[in-house]
Amino acid sequence: MVFDNPLLLGAIGAGLAVGIAGFGSGVGAGIAGASGAGVIAEDPSKFGTAIVFQALPQTQGLYGFLVAILILFVFKNAPEWAMVGAGVATGLAGLSAIGQGIASSAGLGAVAEDEKIFGKAMVFSVLPETQAIYGLLVAILLLVGVFGNSLGATTIAALGAGLAVGFAGLSGIGQGITAAGAIGATARDPDAMGKGLVLAVMPETFAIFGLLIAILIMLGIMF
Amino acid sequence: MKKLRAVVLDEKMDKVVRELHEEGLIELCDLASKLEDSEWAGLLSPSSPAPYIRDVSALLIKTNRFLDLFDSVKGEEKGGLKELLNPTLPPKEKVNFSSADEVISYGRSLLEEVEGEVKELADRLNHLENKINNLQQLKRYLEYLKDFQVDLEHLKSGPYTYVAVGLIPEDKIAQLKEKLSSITDNLSEVVEGKPVVTTENERKVPVVVVTLKEYRDKVGGELRRSGFERIEISNLKGTPGENLERIEREIRECEKERENILSKLRELAKKWYRKLLVLHELLEIEKERAESYTYYGRTERTYMLEGWVPEKYVDRVKNTIERASEGCGVVEVKEPDEPEEKIPVMLDNPKPVKPFEMLTEMFAPPKYNEIDPTLLIVPGFLIFYGIMLTDAVYGLLLTLIGLFVWKKLGKVSEGARNIGYILTLAGIATVIAGIVTGGYLGDFLKEFLGFDIYKTPFALVNPLGESFYINEVRPLLKLGSISVDNGPIAILLFSILVGILHLFIGLVVGFKENLEKKGFKEAFLNQGIWLLLIIGLALGLVTNIPYIILATVVLVVLLCIVRGYMKGGILDAMLGVMDITGFLGNVLSYARLLALCLATGGLAMAVNIMAKLIGDSVPVIGILLALIVLLIGHTFNFVMNGLGAFIHSLRLHYVEFFGQFYEGGGKKFQPFKARREYTTVN
Incomplete structure (x- = not known):
């Protein structure tokens, strides 16, 4: 144990979770909001739509907040490094909100032109959330202690798991850019949806690599 | 789909068009493109809209003018919100017109009658409004001059x-x-x-x-x-003050008269508005009929029409044409003679599944001869939705909202009816999932009433820890060194298994489709490999012989390399090695079921904790504040995660599930059909 009280490191984890994810969400919601302001200037009745699209990149911040609360109030007895790992995982993966903001902004633009595309734009805009969900997943697995006394989930190695899924979660930014392009393509030709999805899901491969390595670390099979 | 072709004597054509339009089972093809072909052009000449279109259009313009006038005087209708939340269906008027000329003469006489009653009032209203505007402008100017106490005549x-x-x-x-x-x-x-x-x-x-x-x-x-x-101010006398008084008096008089006229017009609106709406609809329908003539080809005495008819309606349409033409028409039904992408597709699902077609169409309607995935979406969509929202109270709320949208708003909008139906079912699925996982507004019961449901036998799994059934003493099962002894890992395992099963279903469907259309080789290379992998993994796990798993994985990787080589040489063969990670990614993607399930319960718990903290620490009004936090927090969580569950559930289908067998991109069947909202023919 590094400190007498495991919550001292836990607080750092909570801070990282809510801080970094909040940063990501803020930037993402800002990008989407800028586009929303433009749309509303043209047509004030689109306010509701703008709010919905701006809400998408805010979920990452919520996940960060959730994990912070979980660390500080619920899983107070989790291993201290698991707390830091969980914070890093949720926080860094929350930066995918930037990509989601880019996608939402494109989605909002497309819906402003043609309401019928709402569902499709929504599906594309929600793609870059996968990374954040993986981050949240690893955080929960660490905090709950799913892997028992595995060295990978209780020692400083847990930080490695958090870093793996967290940094790989930055692929969400790339995914957001692809998704934004795919929304544009789908708006022009609705048949492009299927192929656009395939392209937009590509950057997710790396998030999955990150998740895999994180799970392998937590399992601790290398020790 | 069948291609239907009919040649009809010109004097019977109108009746045929009318009956087909009412029936609404045929999608007309525009013959104009065919007529560019010299062989066809020798036989047929292009046809222009039916002659009555001019009268119909003129009447439509007039009808619209009266409707606009009545709209402007009607103002806000009472009970706007109530009407919005529970719209009443407009009663349908029974109409019986057997030709466009009848509609036209009916329209003429109706509009004449309306005009007779309305015109004078409308003109007077117009005049008064202009006058009021002018007076008001003058009034504004005179107010600026109020300080000059001189007779304006001298200025x-x-x-x-x-x-x-x-x-x-x-x-x-x-x-x-x-x-x-x-x-x-x-x-x-x-x-x-x-x-x-x-x-x-x-x-x-x-x-x-x-x-x-x-x-x-x-x-x-x-x-x-x-x-x-x-x-x-050239024609004014007296001081500005005197003039202002006079003008104000005049404005008041004009406004009084205007009110009077408006109330008369409102009375007239009550009398005529519905009739005009009915007429508007009738005229629109006639216009569509008249315009449909541009789709046909004609000879000296006959018209020829061509259209797509769904196979099961072919006999009905054929009978209709033969009956309406009274024997002066010939019908020919053929197999589609055009490339597949031009043939329209009609989704035909049993009624309980039909609303889900919306989800299929949101991706893309199936191509001609491709399988309709709607039925396959239903169970997966509902199960995933339930798992991702997992809260009995939220589920109940969603069911109620769904029922409301379905039964109330759905009366006037088909889109609302479909989405309401889907939400209702999703809500029920959520209630079930909530009961299984013991989520009632998160951990509300434990936080405020001290009742820990996970210590009782009323909840199967605890998404955040141990439950009565699954705990360290009683693990669900052991997988190697990991023991499934708490909620999250149990749900994770379940998610992955459901995911594999879901993919398996998709693969089987795709395999079958490919087998029928492209043969065994394509089917095996595209879907068979992964089926083999899943079966191998399952076999290895059941028999507990790890070598089976290892052997299958190696075999599958080799097969992927071979497939890559066959597709594009050495480079693709090397990329083939990566295919297995793609498949793994698909499977792992289903882990989001656990993450989202936890997110709902976790956020609900965060709301409860905050409310409790505020309730305990703030004196007197603490309870009130806590209630507000609970209300806002849970509403927010419900909306966010309800939306998230919907889209992520869709995503699992569009990306992971459809990726195995479905492409889409067909043209939707759009029948030539009279849209009747205010009228009915039978």
Whole structure:
């Protein structure tokens, strides 16, 4: 144990979770909001739509907040490094909100032109959330202690798991850019949806690599 | 789909068109493109819209004018919100017109009658509104001149003097005075009033400029340059104050008369509005019929029409044409003779599944001859939705909202009916999932009532820890070194298994489709490999012989390399090694079921914790504040995660599931059909 009280490191984890994810969400919601302001200037009745699209990149911040609360109030007895790992995982993966903001902004633009595309734009805009969900997943697995006394989930190695899924979660930014392009393509030709999805899901491969390595670390099979 | 072709004698054609339009089972093909072919052009000439279109269009314009007028006088209808939340279906009027001419003559007489009652009032209303506008403008000007207590009659140019009355920007006034005295040799006078703020929010000064007539042009030019705004008062007598009184009186009178006319018009609107809506609909339908003639080809005495008819309706359509043409028509039904992408597709699902077609169409309607995935979406969508929202109270709320949208709003909108139906079912699935995982507003019961449901046998799994059934003492099962002894890992395992099963179903469907269309090789390379992998993994796990798993994985990787080689040489073969990670990614993607399930419960718990903290620490109004936090927090969580569950559930289908077998991209069947909202024919 590094400190007498495991919550001292836990607080750092909570801070990282809510801080970094909040940063990501803020930037993402800002990008989407800028586009929303433009749309509303043209047509004030689109306010509701703008709010919905701006809400998408805010979920990452919520996940960060959730994990912070979980660390500080619920899983107070989790291993201290698991707390830091969980914070890093949720926080860094929350930066995918930037990509989601880019996608939402494109989605909002497309819906402003043609309401019928709402569902499709929504599906594309929600793609870059996968990374954040993986981050949240690893955080929960660490905090709950799913892997028992595995060295990978209780020692400083847990930080490695958090870093793996967290940094790989930055692929969400790339995914957001692809998704934004795919929304544009789908708006022009609705048949492009299927192929656009395939392209937009590509950057997710790396998030999955990150998740895999994180799970392998937590399992601790290398020790 | 079948291609239907009919040749009909011209005098029977109108009846055929009318009956097909009412029946709405055929999608007309435009023959214009065919007529560019010289062989066809020798037989047929293009046809123009039916002659009655001109009368119909003219009547439509007139009807729209009256509808607009009535709309403008009707104002806000009472009970707007109630009507919005629970729209009443407009009663349908039974109509029986057997030709366009009947509709036209009915429309003419109806519009004449309306015009007779409305025209005079409408003209008078128009006149009054113009008058009120003018008076109000004058009133505004006179208010600026209130400070000049002189008879306005005297503020006119006389035989020797030139007088100008108007407004000038406050900052230009000094400069203007100087300029004027210099160009008129001091023979001018500028009288200022008190500065005023105009409706454009500028500060201006009302002025009266007096000078000799010979300086008129010079002074006028100078005034223009300094932004002078002239006020026209040439035909007024008396002081501004007196005039204002008179004008106000006149405005009041006009407004009274206008109110009177408006109330009369409102009475008339009650009488005619519905009838005009009915007429509008009838005319629109006639117009569509008349325009459909451009799709046909014609000879001297016959018309030829071509269209797509769903196979199961072919006999009905054929009978309709033969009956309506009274024997003077020939019908021919053929297999589609065009490339597949041009053939329209009609989704045909049993009624309980039909609303889900919306989800299929949101991706893309199936191609011709491709499987319709709607039925396959239903169970997966509902199960995933339930798992991701997992809260019995939220589920109940969603069910209620769904029922409301379905039964109330759905009365007038098909889209609302479909989405309401889907939400209702999703809500029920959520309630079930919530009961299984013991989620009732998160951990509300434990936080506020001290009742820990996971210590009782009423909840199967605890998404955040141990439950009565699954705990360290009683693990669900052991997988190697990991023991499934708590909620999250149990749900994770379940998610992955459901995911594999889901993919397996998709793969089997795709395998079957490919087998029928492209043969065994394609089917095996595209879907068979992964089926093999799943079966191998399952076999290995069940028999507990790890070598089976290892052997399958190696075999599958080799097969992927071979497939890559067959597709594009060495480079693709190397990329083939990566295919297995793609498949793994698909499987792992289903782990989001656990993550989202936890997110709902976790956020609900965070709301409860915050509410409890506030309730305990703030005296007196703490309970009230706690209630507000609970209300806002849970609403927010419900909306966010309800939306998230919907989209992520869709995503799992669009990306992971459809990726195995479905492409889509067909053309939707759009029948030639009369849209009747206010009328009915039978």
